[in-house]
Amino acid sequence: MLRLLDAHRHAIDTCVFCPKLCRFACPVAEAAARETVTPWGLMTRIDDVHVGRAPLDGAAGDLWAHCTGCHRCQAVCKHDNDVPQVLYAARAAAAAAGHAPAALGAWAHSAPPPRPAFDALPEGGPVRLVPGYVDDDTVRAAVRLLEAAGHGPLGRPVGGAGVSGIRLLEAGHPDAFDVAARRLADGVEGARLVVCLDPADALALRRDLPARGRTVGPPVQHLTEAVAGRLAALTPVLEGDVLYLDACRLGRGLGVYDAPRRTLEAVITGRVVEAVMHHAEGGCCGAGAGLAATQPALAAQVGREAVADVPDLPVVVASGVCAGHLRVATAGRAVHGWATLVARALGRPGQEDEG
Amino acid sequence: MKDAWTPHHDGAVGDLWTGPAGAARLEVAEPVAVARALAWAAERALAVRVVRGVRPPAPRTLQIDVGALAGLVALDEISRVAHLRGGTTWAEAEALVASRGLTLGPVPGCVAETPIMASFAAGERRRPSPAFGHLTDGVLALRAALPKGLLTRSAVAPRRATGPDLARCVVGTGATLGLAVDVHLQVWDRPESRVAAAVRFPGWDAAHDGAVVALRQGLRPAWWCARRRGREVELLAELWGDAGDADAVGRFVDATGGREAPAADAQAWIDARADAADTRWSAQVAAPRGGLAAAARARRGIEAWDLRPAGATLYAPRSGDAADPPDAWAALADRLAEHLRGEDV
Amino acid sequence: MHDLTRLLEALAACVGADHVRTDAPDRDAYSRDLWPRSQLERLAGDPPTRPQAVVWPGRPAEVADVVRLCAAAGVPLVPFGAGSGVCGGARPDRGGVVLDVKRLKALRRVDEVAGEIEVEAGMMGELLERRLEHRGLTLGHFPSSIVCSTVGGWLAGRSAGQCSSRYGKIEDMVVDLEVVTGEGAIRRTPRADALGPGPDWNQLFVGSEGTLGVITAATLRVHPQPAERSFGGWLMPDYRAGLAVMRGSMQAGDRPAVLRLYDAVDTFMVGANPHAAEGGGALSRLKGLLSAGGDGGPSRLKQTVLRTVLGSPALTNAAVRALPARCLLITVCEGEADEVAGAHARLERLAAAAGGEHLGEGPGRTWLAHRHDVSFKQSKIYEAGCFVDTFEVATTWARLPALYEGVKRAVGPHVLVMAHFSHAYPGGCSIYFTFAGTGRDAAAMRHTYDAAWRAGLDTAQAHGAVIAHHHGAGLSRRAHMPAAHGEARQWFDALKATLDPAGIFNPGKLFAEEGA
Incomplete structure (x- = not known):
């Protein structure tokens, strides 16, 4: 399976011979304080294994689990090198050889949490919801937001799939991802709009699946894009300022920065405060690409560091998965999922129908 | 005073004088002679004092008279670098470069007659000039004599990254780690004009703030101080610059935000600082910003010379200064000297 | 022989088992720093000396x-x-334990009024500067490695930033240090602005490259963000004319943030000479090959x-000599408005007097926007089977031309060489040589690489220059350190004996060990 890396030879060389110019940008390396897990360190080990200088073993497999797929390194790389994609290929080689961390595989194959609100939606319909791994509260909030924004009627993808399988790709199971993502693509055919609640799923349908030869027919949006500018009656529900953290796959992945901020401004009494580094250079919550499963303590540290610049404010992040991870990581700090917070600003459930 | 000394000849260092209680005196004319003298003193566990001329004997102390080790070795007028022998006094050095239209910057009277070598050994800090730094700053190279009788070497350059700045071993360490036998120092074009400026403030903090604002605006007086005057605090400065710059004082006053006072106040202070008889000053304490008033209350006649954002160093007339108590770093410096002499520690 | 297992257990007991690693990937990653020779050794298949633990x-x-x-x-x-x-400098050539300081990364104190910060050694440079910028401050230290280096590394190696002519090198910014010395004591050095008797310990630890102790934190001077900035660009008739401008500015007491003069080849490479014919044959091809971009x-x-161009350095350097002699001078002045205006006006006068052709603000602005981009070219060169490296030397203004010419002549038979002059002071300036070469295989490249370095440093010393301005000595200059210091080595040995009695700190760096 090492041949999977052949296609990435130039990307590997670019990193290995680079003087670590993205070093400061990697949130995992910064939290771990460890050169071995910098993009340079990871790619150097991939190179060593690829050319036979080092064995493909459990140590390599464990090492390659140290990435959240946040693409912050790529954001500062003049070569535009996509390190996570190379890493996913290396993870595939490790998985094929039986050297991937068990926790990574378990994470990739895990089932989403129970979401009665999603299950209650009819199958098919013009607007199809892809909840990914978010919880039921977030699904309920999203449904209210989409309805308030005039989208509907809402439905589930045909066949019931609610995830794109992006975790499988990130964990080194590209073939399984192919199957899962194509099933979802089939399930949204004929819709007018596909709305993903996890930016990772939107990215999978907009970028990763097309890159593998399958385009998705209807437009695919993240929830923040779908409701942008369409929520008329929002009442502030949070006093004071908040710190907004760009979810990596929403910001760097989909390029969505301003829409969620604009909506957020309408539901707080204060300002949307930025961390020292934000937008394309913003921090990472630490949950992505399986890090929270394989290295929970490190993933928590990544999350804490992402919001440490502004320690006293509540945090808002437009990904239910990120919000859930940050709540655990920051233990006691107020962390709001964007969808649930904005949905509260609509008023009590059903209130909008009463007026 | 020569009566106190007895001529003597030693195989290692040649002609010298001895005095009571292990005192010795040696005249040196070459760097290598300084190195030999240090080794000779180290073997006998004598303290070393660098002097010009004949001084009274001190117990178990070797006086090294460096009067014959003075002068300008070379002057690089392109780089504005003067290569001076270590026995040259600051007043002599300034006169030597002044004849070529250059200056070392202001030379305080309290150090004018001190040999350069002795100033380095003492870690001279009594010219904290915003424009020119301390007298012992601006070193592009320093050659030292070591207690083992050897001479160091150094390339001449404004900065380097070849390990620790080892030449610092002879700054502020007496003669325990060596003596600077010659130095390459930065020199500057002599200014076309020198003007005095005086500005008054309601208190120490306001004066300090005014000084910091001036620094941040890029104004760097040749020297300055803040001191109490009645109920106010005045900032006195000498500004060096181009002849055509008629508004230097006005810019300075505006930058500090204080009230302009008669320039005579500043000129009197400048004259006193430059007076060779003015040898009374010693550094007292580094006061943090906000702590100047309290420090000034604790000691009459205090002047704040080294004004900087973080605070200032206060100077006061000398009053039989007690030696600083030994601390951990002093103990380390002692061990360093012992290691340099090759002693078991 | 020490009992490694017992040591590792003891280390784990004190820092936590998660913070002691002995796995192969970690030991490999910490077996080298970014010394290009290590890269060539790796390509040649030489096994690195790895630490036993990190x-x-x-x-x-x-x-x-x-x-x-x-x-x-x-x-x-x-x-x-x-x-x-x-x-x-950070290569564990004697094995042992590598101590990574990056978990010590707190910005302990920011005092805007006093203009000081206290920061731990493991703070990454770029992250520190971003945080300061957020508070309206700057350290003013912008080495090209700022994105991949730490405060501790800057201090250990006497780093210089691109704005050093205004803010100084890192050693000029130090107020005091927190250092762990060889007996395991945490010490705070006396403040540089309140020195009592004894040496300035700050300046003895700064530049010690880990040989005298572990720097764990530092108090550094910081400044308000500049209110104004002016940019200048001139095409000077030759490099000597450019040097005259730089010298005149610094000796007048001005402190421009950036004074950067490219020699004719470097000027050609940055594409700033509108008079240079693009039909420069091999050189033009080389320039095209090295242009940055995400291809x-x-x-x-x-x-x-x-490889062909770099494989014939004599021919390539001969082609270089046919280039127009004109050289690009870039200036950036910053600070309060009056100071900026005064310094910039003086530069304009000096440049005009020296025959400079004014290029406006463009070159300065372009440089500022892309100042770190050049480092991205390194990958392409290595990927093509070639190498590139730099070395920086410094001397007085009077000796600078002879040093520049001499080093170029000496290095030219081995590699393509170009240079820029930066880090100017009233008394002199540094020269930053960039050289690139190749060989039929990795071993041949290493041979050429060593020959170029040796020739460069030998020549620098023959011209009375210092052999390093801000990269440090480490291993690459170790062979030249005895000649650079002469008997001053005794001070180093005494410092080592005083501060590192067990002789454990980064052995063999700066100076070779006795008998090695």
Whole structure:
């Protein structure tokens, strides 16, 4: 399976011979304080294994689990090198050889949490919801937001799939991802709009699946894009300022920065405060690409560091998965999922129908 | 005073004088002679004092008279670098470069007659000039004599990254780690004009703030101080610059935000600082910003010379200064000297 | 022989088991820094000397524990920042334990009024500067490695930033240091602005490259963000005319943030000479090959051309000599409005008097916007089977031309060489040489690389220059250090004996060990 890396030879060389110019940008390396897990360190080990200088073993497999797929390194790389994609290929080689961390595989194959609100939606319909791994509260909030924004009627993808399988790709199971993502693509055919609640799923349908030869027919949006500018009656529900953290796959992945901020401004009494580094250079919550499963303590540290610049404010992040991870990581700090917070600003459930 | 000394000849260092209680005196004319003298003193566990001329004997102390080790070795007028022998006094050095239209910057009277070598050994800090730094700053190279009788070497350059700045071993360490036998120092074009400026403030903090604002605006007086005057605090400065710059004082006053006072106040202070008889000053304490008033209350006649954002160093007339108590770093410096002499520690 | 297992257990007990690693990937990653020779050794298949373990203490007290344990065991201890050094200073050539300081990364204190910060050694440079910028401050330290280096590394190697002519080198910014010395004591050096009797210990630890102790934190001077900035660009008739401008500015007492003069080749490479014919043959091809960008990598043909051009350094350097002599001078002045205006006006007068052709603000602005981009070219060169490296030397203004000409002549037979003059002072300036070469295989490249370095440093010393301005000595200059210091080496040995009695701190760096 090492041949999977052949296609990435130039990307590997670019990193290995680079003087670590993205070093400061990697949130995992910064939290771990460890050169071995910098993009340079990871790619150097991939190179060593690829050319036979080092064995493909459990140590390599464990090492390659140290990435959240946040693409912050790529954001500062003049070569535009996509390190996570190379890493996913290396993870595939490790998985094929039986050297991937068990926790990574378990994470990739895990089932989403129970979401009665999603299950209650009819199958098919013009607007199809892809909840990914978010919880039921977030699904309920999203449904209210989409309805308030005039989208509907809402439905589930045909066949019931609610995830794109992006975790499988990130964990080194590209073939399984192919199957899962194509099933979802089939399930949204004929819709007018596909709305993903996890930016990772939107990215999978907009970028990763097309890159593998399958385009998705209807437009695919993240929830923040779908409701942008369409929520008329929002009442502030949070006093004071908040710190907004760009979810990596929403910001760097989909390029969505301003829409969620604009909506957020309408539901707080204060300002949307930025961390020292934000937008394309913003921090990472630490949950992505399986890090929270394989290295929970490190993933928590990544999350804490992402919001440490502004320690006293509540945090808002437009990904239910990120919000859930940050709540655990920051233990006691107020962390709001964007969808649930904005949905509260609509008023009590059903209130909008009463007026 | 020569009566106190007895001529003597030693195989290692040649002609010298001895005095009571292990005192010795040696005249040196070459760097290598300084190195030999240090080794000779180290073997006998004598303290070393660098002097010009004949001084009274001190117990178990070797006086090294460096009067014959003075002068300008070379002057690089392109780089504005003067290569001076270590026995040259600051007043002599300034006169030597002044004849070529250059200056070392202001030379305080309290150090004018001190040999350069002795100033380095003492870690001279009594010219904290915003424009020119301390007298012992601006070193592009320093050659030292070591207690083992050897001479160091150094390339001449404004900065380097070849390990620790080892030449610092002879700054502020007496003669325990060596003596600077010659130095390459930065020199500057002599200014076309020198003007005095005086500005008054309601208190120490306001004066300090005014000084910091001036620094941040890029104004760097040749020297300055803040001191109490009645109920106010005045900032006195000498500004060096181009002849055509008629508004230097006005810019300075505006930058500090204080009230302009008669320039005579500043000129009197400048004259006193430059007076060779003015040898009374010693550094007292580094006061943090906000702590100047309290420090000034604790000691009459205090002047704040080294004004900087973080605070200032206060100077006061000398009053039989007690030696600083030994601390951990002093103990380390002692061990360093012992290691340099090759002693078991 | 020490009992490694027992040492590792003790280390784990003091810093936590998660913070002691002995796995192969970690030992490999910490077996080198960014010294290009290590890269050539790797390509040649030479096995690196790896540390037995890497430890990550989280507090100064843990650093002290690690020092005590290693001292007791007699095990080498190599302090490590982010490993961006280019001289091999952080390479654990004697094995032992690498102590990574990056968990010590707190910005302990910011005092805007006093203009000081206290920051731990493991803070990454770019992250520190961003945080200061957020508060309206700047350290003013912008080395090209700022994105991949730590405060501790800057201090250990006497780093210089691109704005050093205004803000100084890192050693000029130090107020005091927190250092763990060889007996395992956490010490705070006397403040540089309140020195009592004794040497300025700050200046003895700064530049010590981990040989005298572990720097765990520092108090550094900071400044308000500049209110104004002016940009200048001139095409000077030749490099001597450019040097005259730089010298005139600095000796007048001005402090422009940037004074940067490219020699004719470097001017050609940055594309700033509108008079240079683009039909420069091999050079133009070389320039095209090295242009930055996110392409898919150089083609085989391009790589072959690059190797051919760099494989004939004598011919290539001869082609270089046919280039127009004009040189690009870039200036940036910053600070308060009056100071900026005054310094910029003087530069305009000096440049005009020296025959400079004014290019407006463009070159300065372009440089500022892309000042780190050049480092991205490195990958392409290595990927093509070539190497590139830099070395910086410094001397007085009067000696600068002879030093420049001499080093170029000496290095030219081995590699393509170009230079820029930056880091100016009233008394002199540094020259930053960039050289690139190749060989039929990695071993041949290493041979050429060594020959170029040797020729460069030999010549620098013959011209009375210092052999390093801000990259440090590490291993790459070690052979030239005895000649650079002469008997001053005794001071170093005494410092070592005083501060590192067990001789564990980064052995063999700066100076070769006795008998090595």
